Amino acid sequence: MDAYERVTRNTVEVVTDDDLRALLTKPVKRVYAGYEPSGEIHLGHLVTINKLVDLQAAGFEVTVLLADLHAFLNRKGTMEKVRELADYNRRCFEGLGLKNVKYVLGSEFQLNREYQLLVLRLAQEITLNRATRSMDEVGRQMDTPTVSQMIYPIMQAADIALLGADAAVGGIDQRKIHMLAREHLINFGYKAPVCIHTPILNGLDGKKMSSSQGNYISVADTEDEIRKKCQKAFCPPEIAENPILQIFQHHVFPRLPEITIKRPEKFGGDRSFGSYADLEAAYGKGEIHPLDLKKACGESLVEILAPVRDYIQ
Numbered sequence: 395m396d397a398y399e400r401v402t403r404n405t406v407e408v409v410t411d412d413d414l415r416a417l418l419t420k421p422v423k424r425v426y427a428g429y430e431p432s433g434e435i436h437l438g439h440l441v442t443i444n445k446l447v448d449l450q451a452a453g454f455e456v457t458v459l460l461a462d463l464h465a466f467l468n469r470k471g472t473m474e475k476v477r478e479l480a481d482y483n484r485r486c487f488e489g490l491g492l493k494n495v496k497y498v499l500g501s502e503f504q505l506n507r508e509y510q511l512l513v514l515r516l517a518q519e520i521t522l523n524r525a526t527r528s529m530d531e532v533g534r535q536m537d538t539p540t541v542s543q544m545i546y547p548i549m550q551a552a553d554i555a556l557l558g559a560d561a562a563v564g565g566i567d568q569r570k571i572h573m574l575a576r577e578h579l580i581n582f583g584y585k586a587p588v589c590i591h592t593p594i595l596n597g598l599d600g601k602k603m604s605s606s607q608g609n610y611i612s613v614a615d616t617e618d619e620i621r622k623k624c625q626k627a628f629c630p631p632e633i634a635e636n637p638i639l640q641i642f643q644h645h646v647f648p649r650l651p652e653i654t655i656k657r658p659e660k661f662g663g664d665r666s667f668g669s670y671a672d673l674e675a676a677y678g679k680g681e682i683h684p685l686d687l688k689k690a691c692g693e694s695l696v697e698i699l700a701p702v703r704d705y706i707q
């Protein structure tokens with residue numbers, strides 16, 4: 395697989411494709427993704443983590459921003475609480491394979507003079523309307539937005555500039571913030587970042603992932619919890635659009651070269667697949683029973699998440 399293919403696989407959009415191709419020819423290239431510290435790291439986070447792993451393999455220097463101030467501005471908890479979670483998140487990310495990357499705590503560089511001046515300059519040219527809309531899919535309780543939630547996207551743009559990132563990775567929910575950054579950073583002598591967007595995966599029940607529903611797999615889940623959650627997942631026969639196949643596409647195949655679906659002899663015996671496309675095609679044709687697929691999904695995830703479980707215990 396060449397670098398371009400590795401960087402773009404499993405993405406929904408790259409802005410822009412030409413900019414990415416140009417960046418790939420550079421000897422030194424930096425990418426970053428930021429995370430609001432969270433009490434639970436789950437397969438949703440893992441989609442962008444996997445993309446950073448791809449980018450590192452493609453020759454990028456990777457920075458992971460533990461965005462403690464952002465979480466605070468977004469009403470996720472006190473400064474002390476989010477700071478604690480940032481340490482936990484870092485250990486999870488390392489366990490998931492993000493080693494030899496730079497971890498930066500937001501509050502460690504966001505309070506300096508140069509950074510704050512850039513934030514104020516950006517604030518002076520970004521309208522309230524644009525700032526609000528950019529937070530549509532990121533902000534908490536946006537029916538009553540706070541001033542801090544208007545500062546949030548502006549700081550995210552400033553992060554890109556002052557971390558020296560040539561590219562930013564995020565879920566497609568980050569799109570409006572990234573477009574704001576691309577539009578305005580160039581007015582202050584900074585480059586417009588290449589933006590690499592991953593899909594937002596559904597929960598195991600096929601609905602939106604949500605902590606109140608618990609419809610996702612967390613890296614802290616036990617082996618049995620992982621197996622049970624997979625067995626209960628929404629996975630209609632022959633319909634390829636289902637959360638279990640999404641897990642195979644975004645989490646399993648990027649990390650395991652081949653998977654085996656175990657089946658009793660009377661149903662044709664075990665079948666192995668070396669690519670997601672082959673597995674999806676076979677499932678779509680009804681060649682694989684949902685229960686066998688779910689079991690293989692559970693076992694694969696147990697294997698993939700084993701290292702991180704050791705890391706956080």
Ligand SMILES: N[C@@H](Cc1ccc(O)cc1)C(=O)O
Binds near residue numbers: 461532
């Ligand atoms: N906005 C991101 C977090 C983030 C914060 C600051 C950044 O520079 C980048 C990303 C989220 O929704 O989780």
